[in-house]
Amino acid sequence: MFEAASCSTCHNMEGRGGNVGADLSQAGKNYPGAELLRHILEPAITVKPEHRIFGIELNDGSQYFGQVVKDDGESVTITESLQEPDVTVTLYRDEIDRMVPLQISPMPTGLLVTLSHDEVLNLLAYIAANGNKNDTVFK
Template structure:
């Protein structure tokens, strides 16, 4: 009886040691690389590059253990947009994804060393070859479009995290009523969705945002049958998948400089709190 009990305790101890070693050992580089590839293909569109957040939450938290992440990937999260990948990925692939996400929680993650460059951010913001570039809709110190508010004014005094949130995480949460989207029905039956601009007694300037860059139209008020507010915004909600993380940091640094007039230091830790998953203020 004593021998049986000793063997049982030995098995328990060995299991505990194995579990501790599994948690302590560094991520295997091949698994991390494979997991990153899977993440880009399946997860980045919602969670952003390196899990910085976008349509879905930021993937930075002490609770993101291998077991927790594996369970969420496998089973999904009922009641949310997070689906189950149990039938889409093999157990080995789910493990690779979990290992990659766990590697992002480490203080020596390569993303932690990134720093935003205002000059590079200016080039991204005014890139004439990109139809989703900031200047297409927004002005910055009077330079750019008029579909949305002047970002110099809108972002004055905002912390890097707040600027990042407005671009990437929740771009529609605090839409300016002056730039709200409306649907206009014309006499001929055409329906346009966009933002109302300047008006005269007889005409209304209208920014058709059904596609970017927006089309600038001058509508005769006599041709407008109805105009009503609609939900949503012309502001794209997928910049985290459109732009690399470095360029997102660059844009935040540039906007912070233009809004406050001081050269900022914008690093990964300024937009993502790697300790808890919450943004620093």
């Protein structure tokens, strides 16, 4: 279900999956029961600093929105699309007028709407069990 629901496109669990989203290997322990479901339904509740989206306005008025992948003090490199994380834009600090962390999550809402009730329960169980299909949560 983790793959079928496209979670693995962005998220990693036990070394498998994408790496642009949070590692979900400990999500079941960190967010028990309904709290895990709430974080999936409302992903902006908690956004770790490394996954935060920034709004950046340059001195010339142009704007960029993206996740910071590198900050060396002189420049900031962002990816504007998590679907293409290797496509980046480097912006020099002396050209940046404003850089503001946005209160949004890169994870869109509504990802569970295409799943049935049983599929949602299976997905939650899989995450809670850290991908271990032999875990007691499945019995």
